[in-house]
Amino acid sequence: MSAANPDGAIARTEPPPMQGASLAITALALALGTFMQVLDSTIANVSLPTIAGNLGVSTNQGTWVITSFAVANGIGVPLTGWLMGRYGVVRTFVFSVIAFTVASFLCGIAWNLSSLIFFRVLQGGTSGPMIPGSQALLISIFPAHKRATALGIWAITTLVAPICGPILGGYISDNYHWGWIFLINVPVGLIVAFLAWRMLESRETPTRKLPIDTVGLGLLIVWVGTLQIMLDSGKDADWFSSTTIVIEAIITVVFFVAFLIWELTEAHPIVDLSLFKNRNFALGTVAFCLGYAVFFANNLLMPLWLQTQIGYTATWAGLVAAPTGVIAVLLTPFTARMMARVDARLIASLAFVAFGVSYLMRAGLTADASFFAFMLPLLVQGIAMATFFLAMITILLDGVSPPRIPMASGLSNFTRITAGGFAASMVTTLWDRREAFHQARMADLTTSFNPALTQALAGLHRLGFPDLGAKASIIRVMTSQAYLLGANDIFWASGWSCFILIGMVWLCRKAKSGGGAPVAAD
Numbered sequence: 001m002s003a004a005n006p007d008g009a010i011a012r013t014e015p016p017p018m019q020g021a022s023l024a025i026t027a028l029a030l031a032l033g034t035f036m037q038v039l040d041s042t043i044a045n046v047s048l049p050t051i052a053g054n055l056g057v058s059t060n061q062g063t064w065v066i067t068s069f070a071v072a073n074g075i076g077v078p079l080t081g082w083l084m085g086r087y088g089v090v091r092t093f094v095f096s097v098i099a100f101t102v103a104s105f106l107c108g109i110a111w112n113l114s115s116l117i118f119f120r121v122l123q124g125g126t127s128g129p130m131i132p133g134s135q136a137l138l139i140s141i142f143p144a145h146k147r148a149t150a151l152g153i154w155a156i157t158t159l160v161a162p163i164c165g166p167i168l169g170g171y172i173s174d175n176y177h178w179g180w181i182f183l184i185n186v187p188v189g190l191i192v193a194f195l196a197w198r199m200l201e202s203r204e205t206p207t208r209k210l211p212i213d214t215v216g217l218g219l220l221i222v223w224v225g226t227l228q229i230m231l232d233s234g235k236d237a238d239w240f241s242s243t244t245i246v247i248e249a250i251i252t253v254v255f256f257v258a259f260l261i262w263e264l265t266e267a268h269p270i271v272d273l274s275l276f277k278n279r280n281f282a283l284g285t286v287a288f289c290l291g292y293a294v295f296f297a298n299n300l301l302m303p304l305w306l307q308t309q310i311g312y313t314a315t316w317a318g319l320v321a322a323p324t325g326v327i328a329v330l331l332t333p334f335t336a337r338m339m340a341r342v343d344a345r346l347i348a349s350l351a352f353v354a355f356g357v358s359y360l361m362r363a364g365l366t367a368d369a370s371f372f373a374f375m376l377p378l379l380v381q382g383i384a385m386a387t388f389f390l391a392m393i394t395i396l397l398d399g400v401s402p403p404r405i406p407m408a409s410g411l412s413n414f415t416r417i418t419a420g421g422f423a424a425s426m427v428t429t430l431w432d433r434r435e436a437f438h439q440a441r442m443a444d445l446t447t448s449f450n451p452a453l454t455q456a457l458a459g460l461h462r463l464g465f466p467d468l469g470a471k472a473s474i475i476r477v478m479t480s481q482a483y484l485l486g487a488n489d490i491f492w493a494s495g496w497s498c499f500i501l502i503g504m505v506w507l508c509r510k511a512k513s514g515g516g517a518p519v520a521a522d
Helices: 020-040 045-055 064-087 089-108 113-126 130-141 144-175 185-203 214-233 243-265 273-277 279-310 314-339 344-362 371-397 402-445 451-462 467-505
Strands: none
Touching: 020 089, 020 130, 020 144, 020 185, 045 113, 045 144, 064 089, 064 113, 064 130, 064 214, 064 402, 089 113, 089 130, 089 185, 130 144, 130 185, 130 402, 144 314, 144 371, 214 243, 214 402, 243 273, 273 279, 273 402, 279 314, 279 344, 279 371, 279 402, 279 467, 314 344, 314 371, 344 371, 344 467, 371 402, 402 467
């Protein structure tokens, strides 16, 4: 029976968990919604040259196709808590899926770069509630003792989608019009929206008529948007040697500080920063973001290195990483069952160890390594992916009361997305700088007094290379080796960073996923 309480919320008895076919169909629909959103954050990456060429713009201009989605998505995610509290979790999720589907269709028929960027902003902004919404609904429809299974289903979709994105995007771009990387969302989105509304309409959550924090939202849009633009353009502008970048950095800091002050004093903040008073949420979110940032950076660097220096195509570079998703899917159900009985900190530690070992294995790769040698570290990474997301979510949501889970999920995902964007911008800059460092050191050794260089030039001359051609060939080899050494430096630092993050995990309280919603912390 429903009843109104003094603050405007509609209280009602919690509906019972779903069972049988209804549970399976609804869980599949929610998982597809998550898969579709995560897939779209990576599927356009390998298609940028094709999109730019078709629309008659440079590849650098084409990067706005990625940036616009990331900025809008980052802004949309923190709104999740307010939207779900104001309109209900089910309505917010279904509307988000429908709007995302419409925006995907518009992206697929975009006629120039400006229209594509505008539609990508719509797509990113409307997709914000999809991941936290699907996560909250999955938890609510499963029995309390199967909460780990619900989180396992959610984790599998977030693991597989980033692997499928580059492979599917490259295949579509090579064989069909690039617009189909967006148009494939249309039938999936319609099915997800129909099933979610049909199965969950009667399970709508209580709503509250709260005013929106327009000032906080405005400050959020400015600092997040400026930060992402700065990160995206910093490399080409030589970072802080550019006046524009300095101004963008100042704007970001000023508006970020103003945002923090406003949100901490606002009665109904757009982002509930008081969640960070919970030790597990605060430390868990930091470890989650840093671990994800390292993972995202390495996931970007590996295929980039394979394609630009080793000679792999986009499809083959994607295939190197594909086994990661297979291992993750196979192991995640076992991890989900373990979470009900084992301290999540142990599982998280295993994830960071597997990540660290995977990165250190990559630090030993050479340019002439076999396909299997490139793939093996990614197989180890699959173990980490099967445990990392599930364990960290369990840790950071421990002690968060059920009504605040959507807000907590949205906030943790917002910080994760921001950390990933920062890592993506920094890793390419760091790679270039490490390449320049190693090339300078090698140049010191490539003098006419170096017998190895003299021997190499003589060998090229015997093969018919003219003097300039032989020297150009040597320079190309040096550049390739410098990029190899630069990548190895980043892999090495990433591995040891993961081992250090294990210590942060053990500063959190003990947490397990078995048994319903988390209990509020003291």
